[in-house]
Amino acid sequence: MSVAVSCTELPIRxxxxxxxxxxxxxxxxxxxxxxxxxxxxxxxxxAATAGSIVSMYPEAADRVALQQGPGANAxxxxxxxPLQSVESTAAITVWRAxxxxxxxxxxxxxxxxxxxxxxxxxxxxxxMVRAGATGRLAPIATATIVAVVYxxxxxxxxxLMLIPLGAGAIDVVCVFAQYATTGMAxxxxxxxxxxxxxxxxxxxxxxxxMVLGGYVLRGAADIVDGWGWLRWLSPVGWAELIxxxxxxxxxxxxxxxxxxVLAVGLAGVVAERRDLGAGLLAPRPGPASTTRLADVGxxxxxxxxxxxxxxxxxxxxxxxxxxxxxxxxxxxxEGNQLFADVVGAAGVSASLGALFTSTMSAFLAVAxxxxxxxxxxxxxxxxxxxxxxxxxATPTSxxxxxxxxxxxxxxxxxxxxxxTTLGLGVGTAAAGGDAGSAFADAARATAVQLPAAxxxxxxxxxxxxxxxxxxxxxxxxxxxxxxxxxxxxxFQLPQWVRDISPFTHTPTVPLEPVRGTPLIVxxxxxxxxxxxxxxxxxxxxVG
Numbered sequence: 341m342s343v344a345v346s347c348t349e350l351p352i353r354x355x356x357x358x359x360x361x362x363x364x365x366x367x368x369x370x371x372x373x374x375x376x377x378x379x380x381x382x383x384x385x386x387a388a389t390a391g392s393i394v395s396m397y398p399e400a401a402d403r404v405a406l407q408q409g410p411g412a413n414a415x416x417x418x419x420x421x422p423l424q425s426v427e428s429t430a431a432i433t434v435w436r437a438x439x440x441x442x443x444x445x446x447x448x449x450x451x452x453x454x455x456x457x458x459x460x461x462x463x464x465x466x467x468m469v470r471a472g473a474t475g476r477l478a479p480i481a482t483a484t485i486v487a488v489v490y491x492x493x494x495x496x497x498x499x500l501m502l503i504p505l506g507a508g509a510i511d512v513v514c515v516f517a518q519y520a521t522t523g524m525a526x527x528x529x530x531x532x533x534x535x536x537x538x539x540x541x542x543x544x545x546x547x548x549x550m551v552l553g554g555y556v557l558r559g560a561a562d563i564v565d566g567w568g569w570l571r572w573l574s575p576v577g578w579a580e581l582i583x584x585x586x587x588x589x590x591x592x593x594x595x596x597x598x599x600x601v602l603a604v605g606l607a608g609v610v611a612e613r614r615d616l617g618a619g620l621l622a623p624r625p626g627p628a629s630t631t632r633l634a635d636v637g638x639x640x641x642x643x644x645x646x647x648x649x650x651x652x653x654x655x656x657x658x659x660x661x662x663x664x665x666x667x668x669x670x671x672x673x674e675g676n677q678l679f680a681d682v683v684g685a686a687g688v689s690a691s692l693g694a695l696f697t698s699t700m701s702a703f704l705a706v707a708x709x710x711x712x713x714x715x716x717x718x719x720x721x722x723x724x725x726x727x728x729x730x731x732x733a734t735p736t737s738x739x740x741x742x743x744x745x746x747x748x749x750x751x752x753x754x755x756x757x758x759x760t761t762l763g764l765g766v767g768t769a770a771a772g773g774d775a776g777s778a779f780a781d782a783a784r785a786t787a788v789q790l791p792a793a794x795x796x797x798x799x800x801x802x803x804x805x806x807x808x809x810x811x812x813x814x815x816x817x818x819x820x821x822x823x824x825x826x827x828x829x830x831f832q833l834p835q836w837v838r839d840i841s842p843f844t845h846t847p848t849v850p851l852e853p854v855r856g857t858p859l860i861v862x863x864x865x866x867x868x869x870x871x872x873x874x875x876x877x878x879x880x881x882v883g
Contacts, residue, residue, distance in 0.1 A: 359474035363482040367456050375490060378448050383497055389437045390505055393429050414668040418559035425585040428506030434515060434584055442518055442579050443555040445494055446526035449487050450547035453530035456483035459540035467616055477608050480531060484604055487527035495520030514584035521596035525575035526551050528603025535610040538619035545650055636736045637744040644718055648752045651711050655704055656759035662700045663767020697764055698785040698848050702826040705789030708756035709796035712749040713814035716804040719745055720811040729882050742877050746870055749797045757786045784849045791862035792842035796821055798869030805873030
């Protein structure tokens with residue numbers, strides 16, 4: 341007797357990692373712009389740093405003065421770590437761009453891992469992939485491979501370029517280990533965060549907080565006697581303990597690799613046991629009915645409010661740290677005729693600490709303007725999910741929807757700049773600085789940054805108005821504004837190139853008096869960009 345068996349009754353058994361090779365193709369395609377841009381950016385900053393060191397410290401005596409001056413200052417030790425070796429340009433380059441760049445790269449790796457795990461799962465792509473003959477762990481394996489390749493490429497790029505600058509073989513290996521293993525540890529943390537959190541936003545916040553928290557702990561260990569043990573608590577601290585051009589201790593790289601291996605294993609275990617879309621850190625569900633969402637503006641605030649608070653708190657904390665170390669910057673000018681001549685040549689009676697606050701305010705303003713890109717990214721997700729179309733099916737007009745998000749973007753930037761002012765002022769006052777002048781300098785330095793930040797808001801909203809797929813290009817706008825504005829001096833760019841960034845036209849208060857004309861022009865430009873974006877959004881298809 342023969343028995344007919346339907347094919348649907350036969351279980352399809354696949355390996356846990358089946359389909360990983362196939363998934364690497366789309367993952368590589370998704371990174372085809374972001375990854376090369378990141379590698380190029382890190383190389384450019386490192387090369388510009390090396391070039392500035394060669395021109396500013398050509399002699400051994402100049403480098404010793406750097407070590408005994410800024411290298412011994414608490415502010416620079418917090419931001420960059422101690423300057424222990426001045427034997428070569430490579431050693432000083434690693435100090436000037438080392439730990440901060442390592443932490444920044446670790447954040448980039450964490451964001452990349454989240455893009456290929458929780459964000460794909462949140463948008464339904466993982467469910468669609470898993471419907472085929474794909475293993476449960478294939479998405480995690482794909483993200484892990486992408487992250488490791490990312491770390492190796494950047495580690496090689498950042499270390500090999502030091503060879504012409506005087507780095508020895510062991511020093512090159514140690515610098516490679518700093519970038520590669522710290523990035524791998526961040527990737528492991530992000531993999532676990534992507535399994536625990538239920539949204540890509542929460543996963544990004546968790547992983548980024550872990551990396552930046554380690555950077556802050558490492559900074560505290562460098563400026564407070566007896567707190568050196570804080571370096572043992574994070575991969576960023578372990579990267580410092582590797583100490584290229586000094587101890588060359590590669591054992592600490594093994595600690596980061598161990599974290600990576602354990603985190604990947606933990607993420608795999610959790611992924612095999614949880615339901616798709618589930619997690620421990622879930623957003624609290626809203627009430628079944630409410631009167632608080634009476635219009636589209638209230639909806640925009642509800643969707644973006646928690647994210648705005650997270651951005652504001654994060655930048656305020658960093659501003660607090662910057663403010664706390666500002667008084668120690670003035671110590672550099674005490675008895676130093678060079679600094680006195682520089683400040684005197686500026687024609688103002690500003691302290692070096694006030695100039696430091698002004699410079700850092702520009703960097704924080706760029707970070708504040710990046711909030712607008714987060715707004716259009718969320719709006720793009722809402723449109724992709726079909727919820728914007730549902731809103732527009734009500735009496736809500738396109739203009740109201742667009743302008744509501746413009747208001748949230750501008751309001752968020754203002755809130756972040758206000759928080760920056762408070763952080764700088766409170767930090768300076770808590771560190772023993774003059775509270776009155778600290779708040780006054782911080783308020784003026786951040787207030788003049790608002791018009792430039794609104795130009796970035798207008799650019800971001802214009803990109804979304806033209807097409808939702810253009811939203812990621814907003815990050816390139818922010819990056820360009822940073823490189824051509826606050827960081828332009830590192831690259832020795834011609835003035836006409838610097839003028840592309842709106843932050844170039846912002847008065848450097850208190851180094852120079854406030855000039856109303858550029859501020860008014862930038863506000864007009866911002867309004868024009870928003871108006872053009874609104875017109876484009878009114879005419880294009882939604883969805």
